[in-house]
Amino acid sequence: MRRHLAFAALALAAAMIAPAPAHAVFSGEMSPRAPSGDADYAAGVQAWRDMDWTKMVEHLQKVVARRPWHDNAHTLLGYGYRRIGDYDRAFHHYDIALGLNDRNRGALSYRGVAYLHLGDVDRANEALIELRDVCGFVALTFSDGDFGSGCEEYHELKGAIEYYVETGVVLDICPDVGRPDA
Numbered sequence: 001m002r003r004h005l006a007f008a009a010l011a012l013a014a015a016m017i018a019p020a021p022a023h024a025v026f027s028g029e030m031s032p033r034a035p036s037g038d039a040d041y042a043a044g045v046q047a048w049r050d051m052d053w054t055k056m057v058e059h060l061q062k063v064v065a066r067r068p069w070h071d072n073a074h075t076l077l078g079y080g081y082r083r084i085g086d087y088d089r090a091f092h093h094y095d096i097a098l099g100l101n102d103r104n105r106g107a108l109s110y111r112g113v114a115y116l117h118l119g120d121v122d123r124a125n126e127a128l129i130e131l132r133d134v135c136g137f138v139a140l141t142f143s144d145g146d147f148g149s150g151c152e153e154y155h156e157l158k159g160a161i162e163y164y165v166e167t168g169v170v171l172d173i174c175p176d177v178g179r180p181d182a
Contacts, residue, residue, distance in 0.1 A: 038063060038066075038067070040059040040060070040062040040063045040066075041059070041060070041063045041070075041073060043055075043059040044056050044059035044060040044063060044073070044076060044077075044080075045076070047059060047080075048076060048079075048080070051083075053080045053083040053084045054084060056076065056077075056080040057077060057080040057081060057084065060073050060076055060077040060080060061077065063077075064077060064093075064096075068096075069100055070100075071096075071097040071098075071100040071101040071104050071107070072097070072104070072106070074093045074094070074096045074097035074100065074107070075093070075094065075097040075104055075106045075107040075110065076106075077093045078090045078091070078092070078093035078094040078097065078107065078110060078111070078114075079106075079110050081093060082110065082113075082114045082117070087114060087117070087118060090110075090111075090114055091111065091114065094107045094110065094111040094114070098111075102134075103134045105131060105134055105135070105151065105153040105154075106153065108127055108130050108131040108134060108153065108157075109127070109131055109153035109154070109156060109157045109173055110173065111127050112124045112127030112128055112131065112157045112160070112161070113157065113160055113170065113172060113173050115127060116160060116161065116164045116170045117170050121161065121164065121165060124157070124160075124161050124164075125161060127157065128154070128157050128158055128161060131151070131153060131154045131157060132154055134151075135151030135153075135154045153173070156173045157173065159171065160172075160173060
């Protein structure tokens with residue numbers, strides 16, 4: 001027993017001296033996300049899941065009033081405003097989110113879809129280029145037990161633009177409700 005404790009103490013000391021490479025632990029299942037500690041943010045995300053855009057906007061307005069630095073709340077608020085047809089407010093909140101975090105992939109992709117709803121393919125493509133540049137910083141992500149490209153938002157927006165150009169119909173990017181963080 002003492003030998004094991006001594007070895008553990010030695011390993012801990014060595015780890016503190018030289019950083020070791022990170023290793024992934026595979027359990028076969030993703031850990032569930034804890035709900036946000038902000039009740040209004042959690043209610044806003046739940047309203048998103050329920051597709052209750054008015055309630056979503058109501059809760060997220062409270063969040064950004066208290067926490068104006070919350071880029072994900074601004075992103076979701078923009079999404080909610082777009083879904084109820086208020087594009088001016090949607091763009092306003094996407095812009096705030098991107099001012100706070102210029103790598104917010106959700107704000108970039110949802111803004112691109114908003115441009116498609118307005119028939120502005122050029123601006124949607126500009127959003128796609130911005131998103132491509134941001135995605136260049138993402139090498140690899142671990143998602144739902146599979147390795148992905150790290151930037152599904154890029155592929156979703158690119159597909160939505162291509163579909164719109166071919167058909168004139170906007171494919172809405174379906175939000176991954178597990179993605180927003182508090």
